[in-house]
Amino acid sequence: MNFLKKLKETCIAVLPISAVVILLALTITPLEGALLVKFLFGTVWIILGLTIFLTGCDIGIMPAGAFLGAALTVRRNLPLLLASGLLIGVLITIAEPSLLILGQQAEKTTGNVSAMTLVYWVSAGVGLFLVLGLARTVFQIPFRLIIIAGYAVVFLFASRISPVFVALAFDSGGATTGQMTVPFIIALGVGIFSVRSDRSAEDDSFGLIGIASIGPMLAVVLLGLVSGTAGAEPPVGEGVPLVAANEQTRSLLAEYAVLAPEILKTVALALTPLAVILGLYQIFLLRLPPRQLTRISIGFGYTCIGLIIFLLGTNSAFIPVGKEVGFLLGQLDYNRILIPLGFVLGALVVCAEPAIWVLTESVEEVSGGNIRRPVLLTALALGVAASVGLSMWRVLDGFSIWYILAPWYAAAIALSFACPRLFTAIAFDSGGVASGPLSSTFVLALLIGASEAVGGNPGTDAFGLIAMIAVTPIVTIQILGWLYALYAKKGGHA
Amino acid sequence: MTYDYEIHTITNHGLGERLAAVSREAGARGGTIMVGLGSASSTLLRMLAIGDVEKDVLVTLVTAAEKDAVYNAITGNSLVRSRKHAGISYCIKLGDEPVDTNTHYELITVISNRGYAEDIMTAARKAGARGGTILHARGTGKPEDGKFFGITIVPEKETVLILAERTNSAAIKDAISTLPCLSTPGIGILYCTPVSEFRLLGKNAATDGKK
Numbered sequence: 001m002n003f004l005k006k007l008k009e010t011c012i013a014v015l016p017i018s019a020v021v022i023l024l025a026l027t028i029t030p031l032e033g034a035l036l037v038k039f040l041f042g043t044v045w046i047i048l049g050l051t052i053f054l055t056g057c058d059i060g061i062m063p064a065g066a067f068l069g070a071a072l073t074v075r076r077n078l079p080l081l082l083a084s085g086l087l088i089g090v091l092i093t094i095a096e097p098s099l100l101i102l103g104q105q106a107e108k109t110t111g112n113v114s115a116m117t118l119v120y121w122v123s124a125g126v127g128l129f130l131v132l133g134l135a136r137t138v139f140q141i142p143f144r145l146i147i148i149a150g151y152a153v154v155f156l157f158a159s160r161i162s163p164v165f166v167a168l169a170f171d172s173g174g175a176t177t178g179q180m181t182v183p184f185i186i187a188l189g190v191g192i193f194s195v196r197s198d199r200s201a202e203d204d205s206f207g208l209i210g211i212a213s214i215g216p217m218l219a220v221v222l223l224g225l226v227s228g229t230a231g232a233e234p235p236v237g238e239g240v241p242l243v244a245a246n247e248q249t250r251s252l253l254a255e256y257a258v259l260a261p262e263i264l265k266t267v268a269l270a271l272t273p274l275a276v277i278l279g280l281y282q283i284f285l286l287r288l289p290p291r292q293l294t295r296i297s298i299g300f301g302y303t304c305i306g307l308i309i310f311l312l313g314t315n316s317a318f319i320p321v322g323k324e325v326g327f328l329l330g331q332l333d334y335n336r337i338l339i340p341l342g343f344v345l346g347a348l349v350v351c352a353e354p355a356i357w358v359l360t361e362s363v364e365e366v367s368g369g370n371i372r373r374p375v376l377l378t379a380l381a382l383g384v385a386a387s388v389g390l391s392m393w394r395v396l397d398g399f400s401i402w403y404i405l406a407p408w409y410a411a412a413i414a415l416s417f418a419c420p421r422l423f424t425a426i427a428f429d430s431g432g433v434a435s436g437p438l439s440s441t442f443v444l445a446l447l448i449g450a451s452e453a454v455g456g457n458p459g460t461d462a463f464g465l466i467a468m469i470a471v472t473p474i475v476t477i478q479i480l481g482w483l484y485a486l487y488a489k490k491g492g493h494a
Numbered sequence: 495m496t497y498d499y500e501i502h503t504i505t506n507h508g509l510g511e512r513l514a515a516v517s518r519e520a521g522a523r524g525g526t527i528m529v530g531l532g533s534a535s536s537t538l539l540r541m542l543a544i545g546d547v548e549k550d551v552l553v554t555l556v557t558a559a560e561k562d563a564v565y566n567a568i569t570g571n572s573l574v575r576s577r578k579h580a581g582i583s584y585c586i587k588l589g590d591e592p593v594d595t596n597t598h599y600e601l602i603t604v605i606s607n608r609g610y611a612e613d614i615m616t617a618a619r620k621a622g623a624r625g626g627t628i629l630h631a632r633g634t635g636k637p638e639d640g641k642f643f644g645i646t647i648v649p650e651k652e653t654v655l656i657l658a659e660r661t662n663s664a665a666i667k668d669a670i671s672t673l674p675c676l677s678t679p680g681i682g683i684l685y686c687t688p689v690s691e692f693r694l695l696g697k698n699a700a701t702d703g704k705k
Contacts, residue, residue: 290675
C-alpha cells in the first residue's frame with residue numbers, strides 16, 4: 001500500500017536526525033524538558049505531514065503534471081507549450097514548502113528581504129528557466145551550453161552584490177527544487193517525453209530540473225542588484241532574539257493555536273493559484289474523466305493537509321530546537337565539535353532523503369547496472385557530509401562562501417566536458433534533490449543558532465548550506481559518470 | 495513451434511520474478527513481467543484514493559504438454575501459498591480450436607486513452623467486477639501520430655484487465671461501453687477472451703477459483 005510505504009520512507013528520513021538531537025540533548029547540550037517534549041511532538045508531526053504530503057503528490061500532483069505534459073505536447077503548439085511552462089513553473093514554485101521555509105528563515109535572520117519577495121522572485125526565475133529547458137528539448141540545444149551560459153551569468157552578477165544575497169541565491173537554487181517542484185517538473189517532463197518515441201527522448205527527460213534550478217539563483221542575484229547595497233552591512237548578531245524566550249514558556253497547545261492560522265494562510269496562499277490554474281487547464285485542455293478528476297482532487301487535498309501538518313512540525317519544533325542546539329553547541333569551549341557533527345548530519349540527511357533513493361535507482365538504470373546503488377550512495381554521503389562539515393567550519397571561522405562554491409562549480413562545469421551527456425543531465429538534476437526538507441529546516445536552523453552563538457553573521461555564514469549540499473552531487477555523479485565512460489571505453493563490460 | 499496456452503499470473507509486486515523462475519523450472523521457456531496497478535478491495539481505501547497496490551503481471555507461453563506442469567508450479571508455489579491473498583492466475587487457450595465453453599470466466603480487456611482507467615474500473619465494479627489491473631501502454635500507428643519539431647508523438651494508453659464471471663461479464667461490458675466519458679469515437683476499444691482455467695493464488699484459494 002503506497003501510504004504505508006511512504007510512512008516507512010519518511011520515518012527512515014526523519015528518525016535518525018531526531019535520534020541525533022535526542023542524543024545531544026541527553027549529553028552535551030541539555031535541553032529543557034518542555035522543549036524536548038515539543039521536539040518529540042514535532043517529529044511526529046513532520047513524519048505524518050510529510051507522509052500525507054507525499055501521498056498527495058503521488059495521487060494528485062504527479063498525475064496532474066504528467067497529464068498536462070502529455071496534453072500540451074500532443075497539441076503541437078509551441079507557444080502554448082512554452083507559455084504553459086512559464087505559468088506552471090511560477091505557480092508550482094510559489095507552492096514549494098522548502099522555498100517558503102528558506103524565505104522565512106532568511107527574513108528572520110537577515111531582515112532585509114521578506115519571505116514573499118524572495119518567493120515571488122524565485123518563482124519568476126524558475127518559470128523562465130523552465131521555458132528555456134522546454135525550448136532546449138524542442139530545438140535540441142545542447143544541455144551543457146545552457147548550463148555554462150546560465151552559471152556564467154549568475155557568477156558574473158553574483159560577484160557584484162552583497163555576500164548576503166550570494167549565499168541566499170545559491171541556497172534558493174537548491175531549496176526551490178524541493179518536494180513539490182521536483183515531482184511536478186519531473187512528471188511534466190515525463191508526460192512530455194512519454195508521447196515521444198524518438199531515441200533521444202530518454203536522454204532529454206533528464207536535465208529539466210538542473211536548468212530550472214539556475215532560475216532562482218539568477219533571480220535572487222538580480223534581486224540583490226536591484227535592492228542595491230542595502231544589505232551590505234547586515235546587523236551583526238542582533239537581528240533576532242536568539243530563541244524567543246516566550247516560545248518556551250508557552251504551552252504546546254497555545255503555541256499551536258498561535259502558529260496554525262499563520263500556517264493555514266501560507267498554505268492557502270501557496271496552493272490556491274496552482275489549483276485554480278489546473279482547474280482552468282482541466283476545463284479548456286485536459287478534460288479528464290470524472291473519477292480521475294476526483295482522484296486528483298483528493299490528492300490535492302492530501303497535499304494541502306500534509307503541508308499544514310508538516311509546517312506545524314517544522315515551525316514549532318525543528319527550527320527552534322535546531323537553533324537552540326546550534327546555539328548551545330556554539331557556546332561550548334570545544335565548539336569545533338560542530339565540524340564532525342556536521343559531517344554526521346550530512347551523511348544522515350543524504351541517506352534519509354527519499355528522493356535520493358529514486359535518483360540512485362535511475363543512475364543504476366542508465367549505467368546499465370554498472371554504477372551500483374551502494375557505490376553512488378556512499379559517494380553522495382561522503383560528498384554531502386563534507387559539505388555540511390565545511391559549512392560548519394565556515395560558521396565558526398566566517399570565511400567567504402566563494403572559497404567553497406567557486407571551485408565546486410568550476411569542477412562541476414569542467415567535468416561536464418569529460419563525462420557522458422546523460423550523466424551530466426542527471427547530475428545537475430540531482431543537485432536540488434539532495435537538499436530536502438530536513439536540510440532546509442533542521443540543519444540550516446542549527447547553523448543559524450551556532451553562528452549566533454559564536455558571534456558570527458548568520459546572514460552570510462549560515463546561509464549557503466543548501467547551496468553546498470546541492471553542488472556536491474553534481475560533482476560526485478559526474479565523476480562516477482566519467483569513470484564509467486573510461487571503463488566502457490576500455491571495452492570492459494564485466 | 496506453436497504455443498497452445500498463454501498463462502497470465504497477476505500477483506503482488508516483487509513476486510513476479512520468483513514465479514517466472516518457478517515456471518521456467520517447470521518447463522516454460524520464458525516469461526514476460528509487466529508492472530501494473532491493482533485497485534484495493536476495500537471501499538474505504540478506494541474512497542480515500544490510497545488503496546492502489548503495485549502488481550506484477552507475468553505472461554508465460556506454453557505448449558499443451560507443458561501447461562499443467564507450469565500452471566501447477568505457479569499456483570502451487572510455496573511462497574504464493576504462504577500468503578492469504580496473492581493474486582490470480584488464468585490460462586487462455588490459443589489457436590483456432592473451439593474453446594472449451596464450460597469455464598466460468600472471461601477476460602475483459604479495455605484499451606483506452608490515458609486517464610480513463612479509474613472511471614472504467616469504477617463502472618466495472620458497480621456492474622459486479624471484483625477487481626482489475628491497470629497497465630500503462632503506448633499506442634502506435636494512428637494517423638494522428640505526427641511530428642512536432644522533429645519529435646515523434648505517440649499517444650499514451652491505458653490497458654485495463656478485468657477477469658469476470660461469464661454470468662455478469664455482459665453487464666460489465668455494457669457498463670464500460672456506455673460510460674459518458676468514453677463516448678467519443680476513437681477513444682478506446684474493448685474485447686473479451688474466454689479463459690480456460692482460473693485459480694486464485696494464496697492460502698485460502700480453492701483450486702478452481704469458484705469461491
